[in-house]
Amino acid sequence: MDQSLLLVLSNLLHLHNHLDPTTSLLSTTSSSAATPSASSPTSLLSSSSAAPLLFFTIASVLSYVASSSAASANPKSKGNPNSGPSKAGPPSPSSDFSVAAFRALSTEHIWSLEPPLRDARWRSLFGLSYPVFTTVVDKLRPFIAASNLSLPSDYAVAMVLSRLAHGHSAKAVASRCSLDPFLVSKITNMVTRLLATKLYPEFIKIPVSRRRLVEATQAFEELTALPNVCGAVDGSAIKLHRLPRDRVSSSSYRCKYGYDSVLLQVVADHKKIFWDVCVKAPGATEDATHFRDSLLYNRLTSGDIVWDKVINVRGQHVRPYIVGDWCYPLMSFMMTPFNSKGTGTPAQNLFDGMLMKGRSMVVEAIRLLKGRWRILQDLNVGLNHAPQTIVACCVLHNLCQIAREPEPDTAREPDEIGAPARALESEKSFFYHGQNLRQALADELHQRLSSR
Template sequence: MDNVANLSIAYFLSALLFVQMRCTLSVLLILLREGRRHRRMLMECSSAATAVMLHFAPRTSRYRECWMRVRSKDWWERVVLKEFTDAEWREHFRMSRRSFDKLCGLMEQTLSPQDVTVRAPIPLQMRVAIALFKLSNCAEYRVIANQFGVHKSTVKKFVYSFCKGMVSSVIHSLIQAPAAEEARAIARRFEQKFSIPQIVGCIDSTHIPVLPPRDGYKDFMNRNGWPSYVLQAVVDDTYRFWNINCKMPGCAHDASVLRQSVLFDQAQLLPKEPRELSGVSVNLFILGNQAYPLLDWLMKSYADSPHVTPQQESFNDCLRSARTTMEIAFSRLKSRWKVLIKKSDFHYTFTPSVIATCCALHNFCENEKEMVSPSWTEEAAALEHGLPQPGVRSYSGSDSSDGQKIRLALTDYLQANAPLRKSVF
C-alpha cells in the first residue's frame, strides 16, 4: 500500500511540474511574441517619422528677419548729386561733375542696370561713383557700403564689374599707340622741350603692391622684400600712357618684362618717320634707362664711366631731363588712385585689371584737363615711404650695333645744335 501511495504522489507531482513548465513556456512565448510585435511597431513608427521629417517636415533654417535692410542713401542722393561743388567732386572721385557724366556715358554699355530686377536697380551714376571712390581711396568695402547706403557685397560687385568693363571695352580707346601724325607731333614737342629729336615716348616701370597667393609667394617678392606686380608703361610728353604691361610678378627684371610684352613683339609696327641726323637715318624711338637693352627703337644713356666724354655727358643729361615725364606720369597716376600704393584686398589674379583700369582713368583725366591736387601728391609720397621702389638693375646683355650708331648720331646732333650740358645727377 505504501508503494502505491508513493507512486500516486510521484505521478501527481510530475504532472503538476509538467503543467507548471508548460504554463511557463507559454508565458515566455507570449512575451517573446509581444516583444517582437513591440519592436516591429517601434521600427515602423521610427521609419514613418523619419520619412515625414525628410520629405514633409519644413527645413530647420534660420528665420529671415527681413528681405532687405533699410539703408540710407542720403549722402549720395541729396549731398553729392545736389550739393557737391566741382572741388568736392574732384576730392572724392578725382574728376569734376562734367567729366564724371562723360565717363558714365563711356561705361553705359557695360555697367548699366538690367531692365528686370527683383528690387529697384542702383543707377549707373552711383555704380561708377562707388568704383571711383574705391580706386581713389582704397577704403574697405564696409566703409564704402556705409557711405553709399548699400551692402558691402554690392560694392565689391560694382568695383569688379567696372574694372572688367573698362578693360574689355573702354581701355582700347584711352590707351593706344600713336598714329604717324600724332607721333610726329609728340616728337616735335619733345625736341622743343629737351632738344633731343625723334622721341615718341619714355618707358619705365614701377611696382604695384599685391596680395600674393600662398603658392608661389616668392615669385611676387621684389628686391625690397614686398610682393608686387611690375607695371611697365610708355608715356608721351603730355604724361599720357600709350602702352602698358602689368602682368609680370615683382621678381622679374625690367628687361624680362619688356621682352614678354606686346610692345616688344610688335615694335616693328610702331611709326618710323625716319629723319637724317649726322648722316644716319634715325627712326622714331623710345627713351629708356640702364635697365633696358639699347636697340634701334629704344635709346638709353651712356653707362657711367670715367671715360665718358663731355658730349656723352651732355647727351645723358638731356636724356634724363626728358625722362622726367615718366616720373611725373607715375606720380600723377598714384596720386589720383591710391589703390596702387596700398596693399589692397583684390585677388591677385584681378589686380592687373585694377592697374590697367587706373591707367585708363589717368588718361581720361589728363584728356579732360583734370588737375592733380598737391595734397594728393603729398599723401601718396608719404604712403610710398612704407613701400619703397626697388632700384634700377642695369641690363647685362649686349647692345645692338644699330642702336649704338643711332645713339652716336644723336650725340653728334646735340653737340652741333645744343649747348653742352654738365650733369647734375
C-alpha cells in the same frame, strides 16, 4: 495681405470643405488641426475629388498676386530688389532711388553748387570732376545695364571711383553704402574690367598717325633737344596689400624695394598721357624682362609698328624712338643712357642728361597716377583682379589728363636701382643699330649745343 484677398481665400476654403469635407485642411477648432497620419502622407493627393487640386491652384495664384502687389507697393523690399510697378502704373521709382543712393555717397548735397565748387568737391570724393565723371558713366552705362546689376550705373561707378581714389577696402565701402562686401567687390571687379577692356582702346593708343607723331616729337625736342623722341618708358612696383595664402612663400612678388608687388610698365608722351600699358609680371621681375614680354616689344621687333617719320642724323636714318633708363635694353627703337655714373665723354654725358629729362615725363605721369588713385599705393583687391584694376586706373588717369584736371600733390617715386640691361642674342641687330644711332645723336647734340 489685402483684406479682399483674405475674404476670397476664406470663401474658397468654405467652398472646398463643402465639396470635399473628408479632406479638409483647416478647422475652426484646435482639436481638428492635427496633421495627417505619418503612415499616409499622400492621402490628400489620392482623393478622388478634384476639389483639393482646384483649391491649391487658385490659392497659389492669389497668393502670388498678393505678394506681387506688396512688392510693388514697397520697391525697396529686400526680398525682391528688382521689383517695381507695372508699365501701366505710376512712373518707376528707379530714378529716385538712383539719386538717393548716389547722394548717400557724399556728406552733403553738392548738386546745387556752382561748377567750380561742385567740381572741387567731386574730385575730393571721386578723384575727378563732375563732367569727367558723367563721361565715364555714359560710356559704361550700356555695359552695366546689360549685366542686370540691381544698382544704378551712376551709383555703381561712383562707388568704385571712390574706392579707387581713396584706397578703401571693400568692407569699408560696404559699411558706408549699406551693402554686402561681396557685392562691393563684385561691382568693383565689373567696373574695373569694363574700364580696362571697353575704354582702353579709346583712351590708350600708340601714336601711329602722322599728326600725333609730329606733335609728340616736337614737344620732346623742345624739352630735351633730342629729335624724334615719341615717348618715355618706365616700370613701377604696385604694392599688394596681401598675397593669397598659396603665394605667401613665393619670392617672385618681392620687389627690389622690399615689398610684395606686381610690376606696371607704361609709356607716356609729353602730356604725361599713357599710350601703352602692360601689367604681366610679379614684382621681382626685371624691367627688361617685363618689357620683352610685352605686346609693344613684340610689335616693335616684328615690324608691326612702323613710325613713318624718318630723319637723317650724321648718315643714320633715325625713326621715332622711346627713351628709358639703363634697366632697359638699348635698341634701334629704344634709347638708353651710355652709363649711370656720368663717367662718359662730354657728348655722352650731355646725351644722358637730356635723355633722362625726357624720361622725367613718364616718372611724373606715374606719380600722378598713384596720387589720383591711391588704391595703387596699397592694392587691396584679389591678385587675379590686380592687373585690370591697375589698367583701369591708367585709363582714368588719361581721362583726367585729356580733360586737363588739376594735378594733385604727389609723393616722390623711389630712385631707380638695378643693373644695366644686356642685349639678348636675338636682339644683336637691334642693339648694334641702336649703338650707332645713340652715338650719332650724342655727337650731333653736343656739336649743336656747343656752337650756341
